[in-house]
Amino acid sequence: MENPAGLIPAARWQKALFVLPAFLLTFFIVIFPTVFGILVSFTSWTRTGTTLDGPGSGFVLFRLGDMVRDISEAIRSTWNGIDNFRRMAGDDAFRTALKNNLIFAFIGVPLQYLVALGLALLLNQQIRARKFYRVVFLLPFMISPIAIGWMIGKAMFDARFGPFARIARELDITLAFYDTGFKAVSWLIVISAWYAIPFVMVMLLAGLQAMPGEIFEAAKIDGAGRWRTFVDMTFPLLLPVSLTAVILRIIFEFKLIDIIYVVTGGGPGDASQTLSLYIYKDGYLSGNIGYATALAEVFLIFVIVVISLLLVTVGRKIRSLY
């Protein structure tokens, strides 16, 4: 796609008018808090112990001075240097959460891709009511992960009252879905896949439908079988879209929290916890804001490093394929 940038001449202030509002909002709501978090991560700030005066009354901007004084006083009184990071080095829950993040991203996402590829290929066949299947297969991606967690993780995978309960009774099996860390993580991967597969499927289907039909006609005339056509043509042509979809999924899988929170709460113990959930539970529910913010900053650096590596290696591959 050719970028027509520069085709409309505009004065400096006009150009700024278009981009600046979005930039400023992003800066104040996301960039500034992230940088401010670096300060907080060197403190023992707690939700109950470190009180703020709050907004008081009047227009916010007139009280900026008060706010800055209030917050810097809180930071000074709770400053504990690199204690948080020293504690993190020996924190098993932190290590487990980091490991789970990697499992969900690098085992979960490839599984999502395989199923989604199968579905996209099915939907690309000559079938009746294609539109109907496309719409229904998209539905899981519309549902709040919190609701999915309850709907599948709790209501369906219920040992006593779930839909599998009667069969289990008759076969004399005791159902238990989340009693070990391995089982808990495995079922969470399945539930997360149920949610995410439609997204990958939609991307791959768009890729399949954008392929020129003539080359497949040509392959058929040349006598190429289905399997050879897929391996030699369809799959390589689909590679750029595939990699884009997989990278996007990995980015989003790193944020996984809601499903786990509802289904296992991170348990048994901390076994199925991700870093997002650990930060939420320790920082917000238990109120250890200082330590959890230190976790959050390390998490952010970790995510940026992993995604940058992916973009540099795989991203270059994508660009060379286009």
Added chain:
Amino acid sequence: MVHNPKWLQITIYALLAFWLVIALFPLYWMITLSFKNLVLITTGPFFFPWIDYSPVTLGWSDLFESGQRNRFLTAMRNSLICAIGSGLLSLVLGSMAGYGLSRFSYKVGIWRNRDISFFFLSQLILPPAAVILPLYILFVESGLYDTLFGLTLLYTVVGLPIVIWIMRDQFNSLPVELEQAALVDGHSALGAFLKIATPIAAPGMVAAFILVVIFSWNEYLFSAVLTSRTSYTLPQLVATQVSSQGVKFWTMAAVGTATVAPLLVIAIMLERYIVRGLTAGAVK
């Protein structure tokens, strides 16, 4: 198109039917649960209303008549306001930024159009958990805590990268000549954007708006940390029900059904736009 032999065609339909069951059964199970009571749930599992059990409306009357009513209606209202508000706001700001990045040539220090676009897109990588605690402190201190305005503003920012991405792609695909003609006729750049470009960019705008609405409607973490007594949204209601209700499955199922139903309707009606938004820029 390659024609399939009969056995293959049958296999294809069998697999499609199998996945229909996978995609729909959890929803079906939740809806049937919302029409059961304690006896029906503990003596079950029952699958077919009117055939192996007679449905009761206990869950729904819990939701609309007794104790849950106020909390549920508040959450529904809050979710609606946040979702539509952040959808509209991010659409306005994101369309403008997308248009600017598509049509003008920027040079801010060493940053050019590509770099600015990448800056916005890179916000997608940020995990909400990484900013949530500093944001909590700043929201409490600035008075945005537990307000719909604060939550809407935050959802707007989270929605911006995807809106800018979709809209830049949309404007890139539109011919620039009409706007150039408008400039010759004496319109300003803003005038050309509002009168010429936005009307023909409507499909992209619908797609971007829906995606932000879906995100805001379903989001949990920000809402859980940054709101408490007044501005909670539906996912938060669902989550607190899960931890507080034990096996009161029928109310839970009714809350869940009411939470997901609006988006399912949107998805069925506007599937084309959702797919368009999800695949923007991915297929060339």
